[in-house]
Amino acid sequence: MKLSIVIPIYNELSTIEEIVSRVREAPIEDKEIILVDDFSTDGTRDLLESKLKHQVDKIILQDRNYGKGYALKAGFEHATGDIVIIQDADLEYDPNQYPEMIRPIVEDKADVVYGSRFMGAGPHRVVYYWHYVGNKLLTLLSNMCTNINLTDMETCYKAFRRDLIQSINIEEPRFGFEPEITAKVAKRKVRIYEIGISYYGRTYNEGKKIGWKDGLKAIWCILKYNLFRSR
Ligand SMILES: Nc1nc2c(ncn2[C@@H]2O[C@H](COP(=O)(O)OP(=O)(O)OP(=O)(O)O)[C@@H](O)[C@H]2O)c(=O)[nH]1
Ligand SMILES: [Mg+2]
Secondary structure (H helix, E strand, O other): OOEEEEEEEOOOOOOHHHHHHHHHOOOOOOEEEEEEEOOOOOOHHHHHHHOHHHHOOEEEEOOOOOOHHHHHHHHHHHOOOOEEEEOOOOOOOOHHHHHHHHHHHHOOOOOEEEEEOOOOOOOEOOOOHHHHHHHHHHHHHHHHHHOOOOOOOOOOOEEEEHHHHHOOOOOOOOOOHHHHHHHHHHHOOOOEEEEEOOEOOOOOOOOOOOOHHHHHHHHHHHHHHHHOOOO
16 A cells, blocks of 8 residues: 655754655655645755755645645645655654554554554653643543544644545644544544554754644634534
8 A cells, every 4th residue: 555655844954854764764665755845944945945855756835834734735635645644844753653553544444543652662752741731631622522532632643544634624724733633533433543653752952843822722723623613
């Protein structure tokens, strides 16, 4: 089965070459790499156009900075694989785990797989306690609304059958994508699995960007897409 890997990128000059190389070396025979640059201003875009575009299958250049959600939406539209996975452009998630991530879909047991940073025996970097609490509260609230039992709603590693993800209209431009897609997938009554993944979290000094305002936005999106929408 062919895997499409969609990488949303915004100002990731220090990690973009390394992540593209790790994705190219990931142990999946049949794969397609799609880069979506979200109007980077730190030199990432020049590097993509001069060098990295020759190392991947598709490169999409957004005409302004819309956010991760819209970058993914653009990437999904161009995907041709049987399965689509999201890969952040930092080094927090390990592409060597693609085979485990997609196995339930390959075996036709699942339509969607979430990689949980809070399960599994692999290494997990110990970072911010209050981020952990924030993630747990958002997952709890999302689960209460969806009635599905996830341990990590906000994880980047989400894999989907391509026909499923392409049939969902993504409306949230930024990080509201994660609760939105979780609500919409849950309403479809498709088969959702979780597997434990490793997590090599970064600190704010190392480039971490997400903050408490993104958490508040996520609460709003959980309510909006679960309670105020019929599908
Ligand atoms: N922050 C941010 N990331 C974007 C944007 N558009 C695309 N991205 C990409 O979306 C992915 C996730 O962003 P991150 O900033 O790593 O978000 P995160 O992993 O939830 O949080 P941290 O890594 O802790 O900052 C990365 O590959 C970014 O390059 C944007 O407008 N802002
Ligand atoms: Mg990150």
